[in-house]
Amino acid sequence: MEIEIFGWTLLDYFQTIVDGVLYGATYAIIGIGFTLIFGVMDKLNLAYAATALAGAYFSWGVGTQIPLPAPVAYVISSIAAGGFGYLVYLCNFRYIPSGAPLASLLATVGMLLFLEELIVHSTQGMPQPYPALFDDVMLEWGDFGMRGDLLFVFCLCVLATVFLLYVLYRTKLGMATRAVAQQPVAAQLCGMSVQGTNSTTFVIAGAIGGIAGAMIGASVGILSPLLTVPVTVKGLIAAVIGGLGSIPGAIVGGLLIGAFENTFQLLRSVTERDMYVMLLLFAFLAFRPGGIFGTASRHE
């Protein structure tokens, strides 16, 4: 006889959590983007998730003119989001004095709203179809199944993350980025330009964000203008839960949120689930403000 909790079997929960973790990879990437920019500049870029989705919308826009195969659309999304990332750097960070972090923060809020309006305007506020890959594949083991498209989303996000970690920890560019974050003056005297590495960070973070944006569209099959704020919030929560500045933390945080929200979607409903995600954030801020891997809690 099956054990049931709140009317669902253990297999149902397992299925839900696996689906959630697969989709959570997109939140993980958005969280990594927030954390990366925060780590390098010590400032939050709240427009980050919006640039990621703007990249996806850009590739959708190109797709309406010329029919694009899905992989090409994803690449265009990534490149466009990298470009948007650079624009955000120019508008909200480059010319705002580094001693005024609040000015940059509020400027990125403005940029978030601006990009959202731009998306609403260019789509008349309607959800638009976005190409998926492997959406007709279903891997099955008895009653347990894995959606091919979600599995693809997960794998591509993992690839993007591995690429980012490679750049950050194995190339001179990544070393320079970390050097600038640790010792800006000394880094300049070792021939690294602070502006150069900062803008490169925005472009690279933007480019992997574009992958996440495309994957968010691909896993649902549509892009909706209602996505910007929730994705921003969940990416931020992933970064905060993991500890701002910690990349492994953002990865774990993102996957956790994916599993968490999917579980509550199963138990309650799709309209209610985001409230529980917010509660998770409150719980972390109250009991573990430094996040899973963070250090802030030590300073209490």
Place this chain on the structure above:
Amino acid sequence: MLELRGLSKHFGGVRAVDGLDVTVERGQIFGLIGPNGSGKSTTVNLVCGVFPVTAGSVSFEGAEITNSPPHVALGNGIARTFQNIRLFSELTVWQNLWVAQNGQESVRSQGFFSRWLSGNRGQRASVEEQLEFSGLADKRDEPAGSLAFGEQRRLELARALAARPKLLLLDEPAAGMNLEEVKQLDERLRWLNEQQGITILLVEHVMELVMGVTHRIAALNFGRKIAEGSPAEIQQNQAVQEAYLGRSEEEGDEGGGSS
């Protein structure tokens, strides 16, 4: 090689450096001494563009470089160490040297990919050379922040050398060192100067080092130059002795410059 003309830096009402004229010839080890707060470190910071100058000029190899940003100063062939060590503490010893290589002129002229990806074999070999020279080869994969104090100093010097500078600015490299370490540093500086042909501007309090290794010395007090000459001349100089020991009431104001 390095010329400072009327160099001044005022912080509010404080004249940290005030109308300083100094010429460092190619191939020299030039010492800059003076009591605490006499403007030595500020001078170094002005030369490599950390602060904007208030007045005066800095020229290097005949070209004016006043107020050029720090990473440009390095491109010109100037590298430095810091009084309070500033390593990239989360990077390993090897990585600290590896990133600093990008200051080299030969590396800077290369394309984006060869500069910023994993670099070529020649670049890696030259990092090994620096590791060998600084005696840190066995610590190559340890985070710089975990090294002992003396090792951090050696790594900082190696990092400055990784950029293959023509002029090396050393800001109190012997601070906190014991006599044995000072002796090693002395030999190292001579070797760099004589074998590698690197011109050195040495800011230092430790007189055993300055008097032994330098060719020429300028002494500062309250941001002004009060004496310049060979180590022997500086040791005899009354104004310098007064600046260090304090001036007695009866004596004249030869050693002045207080503002």
